[in-house]
Amino acid sequence: MSRFTFEVLVSLKPGLSDPQGKAVESSLPALGWTNVSRVRVGRHVALTVEASSEAEARAQVEEMARRLLSNPVIEEFRILETEGRG
Amino acid sequence: MSRFTFEVLVSLKPGLSDPQGKAVESSLPALGWTNVSRVRVGRHVALTVEASSEAEARAQVEEMARRLLSNPVIEEFRILETEGRG
Numbered sequence: 001m002s003r004f005t006f007e008v009l010v011s012l013k014p015g016l017s018d019p020q021g022k023a024v025e026s027s028l029p030a031l032g033w034t035n036v037s038r039v040r041v042g043r044h045v046a047l048t049v050e051a052s053s054e055a056e057a058r059a060q061v062e063e064m065a066r067r068l069l070s071n072p073v074i075e076e077f078r079i080l081e082t083e084g085r086g
Numbered sequence: 087m088s089r090f091t092f093e094v095l096v097s098l099k100p101g102l103s104d105p106q107g108k109a110v111e112s113s114l115p116a117l118g119w120t121n122v123s124r125v126r127v128g129r130h131v132a133l134t135v136e137a138s139s140e141a142e143a144r145a146q147v148e149e150m151a152r153r154l155l156s157n158p159v160i161e162e163f164r165i166l167e168t169e170g171r172g
Contacts, residue, residue: 009130027154035136042130044095050121068113
C-alpha cells in the first residue's frame with residue numbers, strides 16, 4: 001500500500017449567489033483594489049489516502065468529495081494530486 | 087489591461103489543531119473509509135484581477151492573500167493561476 005495526498009477544491013456552482021465572495025469583494029476597494037471581480041469563496045480540503053495505486057486512491061477521493069465534502073446540488077469540486085509516495 | 091484569474095488556497099499551518107478536519111476524518115469510517123488520514127480543511131478563493139501583466143496581477147493577489155484572505159499568524163496560502171486572458 002502507498003500513501004497519496006490530494007486536495008479537493010469545493011466551490012459554489014457558477015450563477016449561485018455567494019455572500020462570502022461578495023463580502024470579500026466589497027472589502028477590497030477600502031484596501032486600494034478596485035480592479036478585482038468575480039470573487040468566489042469555497043473550501044479547500046487536503047487529505048492522505050492509503051491505497052494500492054494512484055488511480056484507486058483518486059477514485060476514492062472522488063467518491064468522498066461527492067458524498068461528504070461537497071453538496072452536489074449547489075457545489076462542484078476539482079481534485080488535485082499533491083504528492084504520491086511509494 | 088488584461089484579466090487574470092487566480093485561486094488562493096488558504097490552509098491552517100501544520101501543527102495547528104483543525105477541528106473541521108477532525109470532524110471530516112471522524113465521519114469517514116461510518117461511510118466505509120478507514121484509510122484516510124491528515125484531513126485539513128481550509129478555504130479556496132477564486133478571483134479575477136485586471137492588470138497590465140501576469141506578474142503584476144500575481145503580486146497583487148499575493149498582497150490580498152496576506153492582508154485580507156488569510157490570517158498570517160495561523161494560516162498559510164498558495165496561489166494558482168487558473169487562466170490568463172489577453
